[in-house]
Amino acid sequence: MEVTYKNHKIEFYEGILDMPFGRFSTYNKYVMLDTELGSTLNDFDKIIVRINEFVNKEMKEEATNELLNLRFVINNILSEESHKGLAFATLIKRFNGKDVDDYSPANLKDILIKLSNAGLTVKDVIVKSEDLKKKSKLN
Numbered sequence: 001m002e003v004t005y006k007n008h009k010i011e012f013y014e015g016i017l018d019m020p021f022g023r024f025s026t027y028n029k030y031v032m033l034d035t036e037l038g039s040t041l042n043d044f045d046k047i048i049v050r051i052n053e054f055v056n057k058e059m060k061e062e063a064t065n066e067l068l069n070l071r072f073v074i075n076n077i078l079s080e081e082s083h084k085g086l087a088f089a090t091l092i093k094r095f096n097g098k099d100v101d102d103y104s105p106a107n108l109k110d111i112l113i114k115l116s117n118a119g120l121t122v123k124d125v126i127v128k129s130e131d132l133k134k135k136s137k138l139n
Contacts (some may be wrong), residue, residue: 003128005118011094015132023090026103030087037069039076039083047073085112088125091132 003010013019016027037043047070054063076083089108092100100111112120 005115005120008114008118009094009096010092010115012091012128012132013093016091019091023103027087027090030083030090034083034087037072037076037083039073039081041077044070044073044077082112084129085109085125088112088129091129 001012001014003012016024019027038046047066051063051066051070054060054066075081086105086108089111090103092111094100095111100107
């Protein structure tokens with residue numbers, strides 16, 4: 001499936017099950033990090049609420065773990081790291097006619113910056129990612 005953002009052509013895998021296994025593992029890593037930690041102020045707030053709940057229930061170990069997670073979220077926010085965006089970028093098979101073989105964080109971020117400058121929105125990322133996940137369901 002091909003999509004164009006201004007002058008950038010993107011070809012996606014038909015679904016996540018069509019990806020090379022190494023790339024699939026990278027995709028799963030970013031999805032897990034986004035789900036468990038996040039990288040937004042809303043994610044920050046959710047962790048603060050959980051810490052408060054654990055402290056009120058005197059669940060020290062759980063509160064400590066959430067404080068560590070909070071450090072990661074703050075780092076993600078400050079470094080403008082988006083695991084959701086990185087997961088999305090791993091779904092790209094070809095970018096401007098060239099195979100995307102380098103799915104290092106630096107290369108994926110570079111692709112996201114180019115697409116963002118061309119008009120890629122958060123909604124585009126979410127909708128396209130969900131669409132490709134749905135196409136990959138095994139019966």
